[in-house]
Amino acid sequence: MKYVLKQKPQISDDRSLIVELSKELGISQMTARLLCARGIVTVEAARLFLNPDVSQLNDPFLFRDMRDVVSMIKHTIAVKGKICVYGDYDADGTSACAILYQVLKKMQAKVECFLPDRMEHGYGLSIESIEKLKGTELLLTVDCGITNVAEIARARELGMKTIVTDHHECPPVLPKADFIINPKCPEETYPYHDLCGAGVAFKIAQALLGKDALAYIDLAALATIADIVPLQGENRAIVALGLKKINSDPNPGIAALAALACPKRNEIDAQTVSFVLAPRINAAGRISTARIAFELLSDTNESKLEQLAKQLCELNTDRQKRQEKVVNEAIEMVGDAKDGKIILLYRKDWDIGIVGLAASKVSEAFVRPTVLLGGTETDGVFTGSARSIDGVNIYEALKSQAQFYEKFGGHSGAAGLTIKEDNLKQLASRLNSYMNEHYEDDVFRPVKYYDMEVKTGDIGNKLIEEFDRLRPFGHKNEQVEVLVKRASIRDIRPIGEDKHAKFRIEENKRSVNGVVFGMQAADVPSVADVVGVLNVNSFDNKPQMIVNTFSFDETLKQQYDKAKRYIETCASPSDVDKEIYFCERETLLQVYVILKGVSDQKISFLDEGAMVAFLKKYVDGLSASKIAFGTLVLSQIGLLEIQKSDRIHIMIKNGKRDLLESAIYQKFS
Structure with missing residues (x-):
């Protein structure tokens, strides 16, 4: 497929800043360019960015109402009042609940956690749920509540004290809670605005416990990654510190889930959290109850945690199947919507x-x-x-x-x-x-963004190690994607039962190893612009590119093979499909007559692309897609046999056949 290749927005490409960062930090100018492109343009900012630590966590009492919130919570605990932490059903909401539930338990509070059901309650607070919580002394929301004006009013009517903690955008009218902790509130004094719900909960934990709150930073990190908030500023520090804890002294539930979901991983990084752990935690709220995820993150019983982790993995498998079903049905339904x-x-x-x-x-x-x-x-x-x-x-x-x-x-x-x-x-x-x-139409062309163009000769272990200093990667600090233009792809080999492929990426007589996942070796082009991320192969300690995009003009052979696969697998062709692929009887007859001449004269072709080019010469308006349809139909009714050896040989049989004997012809007619 041909992509529009665009460099990601460069916040700064000032040459003098790049040189200064390179010199002062002892890094290559390529890495310095990356930092400037991402808005890190001073030596001090770069040092902080490259070395996230606990000093970069802001004082929780910079929140305008934090002292009052701490006083209200401590007073409620002192009078043995019942506290309800009201959360959300995603990874952020369940992590936030788990943080404050454990903190309040540690403080000897009478606390329970309420997690809404996606189908029954929907997102946020509901009047029905509030009424069920009658008798609660203090209602403490996490990751929700900022839009729930009527629900908070009802809670207060029922005699509850209310603290809303949230991170979503604030509406024009705020709920009349006793206190609100939300970094996005217009009059909020807190200096960092991009915390997730569990990040806000962690700040309350810090205000209540001081340094002891770091025991829960792995939960805050998990949620920060899962909720796709920017991994900049304080969030970057939370995630960096949280990942260290996950890899050294993790929350027992995270450890149980990781042991089951990714037992062979030596290190849990942000990508493992994003693509392995978070989907399993989110699966609970998507298709079952978020309570399963909450209990995993807040319990300590080893055998129970193993069962909960197993349950989440099973739910995620179920979620994947349901998702695949919806995707397949939707793609089949698209039809004319392609236009x-x-x-x-x-x-x-x-x-x-x-x-x-x-x-x-x-x-x-x-x-x-x-x-x-x-x-x-x-x-x-x-x-x-x-x-x-x-x-x-x-x-x-x-x-x-x-x-x-x-x-x-x-x-x-x-x-x-x-x-x-x-x-x-x-x-x-x-x-x-x-x-x-x-x-305009141009907006709907496939676009691939990359960070920088490189030569294969630039790629080495030292550069990859420097790029890795930008970890943890995530939203607004994405993995570094490089572009190699006009590369030759050599030594293409199938791996993983031909579900994936490995190869060499060559340019200017220098090459680097490459691998692509989810693409068969036969589909890897021989020449392309290549975009991917770099890493060091743990088996041979050599640099390699994990390719995510090949941008190339499809050859006639590739067009033919792709069309043939689609025609064979398409269950219910749309009107647009029929226009693209279907050939009328007269066109099929022309194809048959030309191929009969080829067969009689014993002409052979180098490959299917050469056969397509030959047919296109003799039949006006014939595309690779229509040729694929024609050859499949003629093969199904027994008039054509295409033999493959070192070349393509055409065998035509004489006789009359009914086109309706072809299931493909019937399907598309």
Whole structure:
């Protein structure tokens, strides 16, 4: 596939700053360029960034209301009042709950934790849940509450003291809680605004316990990575310190989950948390109950933790299957939507805990903003999620049709909505019109961003070690992705039962080893622009590139092979598919006659691409996709046999056949 290759935004590329950082820090100018590009432009800022430590954790009492919050909590404990920590069902909410639950238990508090059910309660507080908590002295929210004006008012009517701790954007009207701890509040004095919910909970733990709160920093780190908040400033320090604890003296639940989910990993890094641990913790709230995740993170019984970890792994496997089902069904349903600039699909049986993840996959596959919705317990009402692509603000697009929604919220890259079924078709039509009015076609081409272009001769263990000093990687401090332009791909070999491939990336007579996952060796191009991340192979201690993108013009052979695979596996072709692949009887006859001449004259071809090029010469308007269709149909009805040895040999059989004997012809006609 051909990508539009773009360098990531460079906050600074000042040559004098790059030279100064390189000289003062003893690093290469390539690494200094990376730091400047990410906005780290002074020697002091770079030293802090490259050496995160406990001194970079802010004083929790810089929060405007923190002293009053500590006093209220301590008073409630002293009078033996009941405290309820009210959380959320994702990894951030359950981690935040686990932190404060354990801290309050340590302080001898009478404390319980309430975690809402995604299907029953939805996100945040609900009046129904508040009423069930009657008798609670202090309601303490984590990772939620900042938008719950009516629910907090009801809690106060029931005699509860209320402390709202949250990190989400603040609405114009705030709940009238006794105190609010949210770094994003307009009048908040805290100097860092990007903490996650568990990060805020950790600051309260620090205010209550002082240095002893560091016992819970691994939970704060887990949530900070999982919630995809920027890994800059204080968050970077939390994650760096938390990962050290995970690898030396972890929370017992994290240890149990890691032992089961990634037993062969020598080190748990931010990517392991993001792609291995966090999805398992999130699976509980997505398709079961978040209580499982909370208990894993707050219990200490070894045998119970093993069972909980096993349960989370099983739930994640179930989640993956459900997600794959939704993705496959959605891709099959896309059909004519390929021609539009937004995809909106819905089915009653789609799991609303899964549709957001599935929407991301569909969006990636078609380079289109995607909205997927599933049915709810309320008849005729759908709830779902939207995921966008680079350059399209999905929140603004959806907000333009706000009159259709029962509930709606989000940001530029993602959104959630609840809508009546009667409004869905009109919404889809209006969103397409909005996209046509606001976005040019170029926005919908596949784009790949990279940090810097390198030569293969630049790549070595020392450079990789320097890049690794930028760890932990995550949101706003992504893994370093390098581009090698016009590379020759040599010695391509299958690995892992031909699910993956390894090769050499050669440019200017210098080469580096490469590996790509999820791509068969036959699909690896021989020449391409290559983007990937660098690491040192633990087996031979040599540098290698883990490739995530090959950008290249597909050869005729690749076009033919790709079309052939799609035609054979497509269960229900759309009208667009039929237009791309289907050949009428007259065209099939032309292909047959030309191939008969090839067969009679015993002409052979170097490969399928040469065969396609030959046929395109003699039949106007014939594409590789239509040739793939024609050869498959002729093969199915017994008129064509393509033999492969060192070359492609065509064998044509005489006789009359009915095209309807071909299942492929019937499927596409």
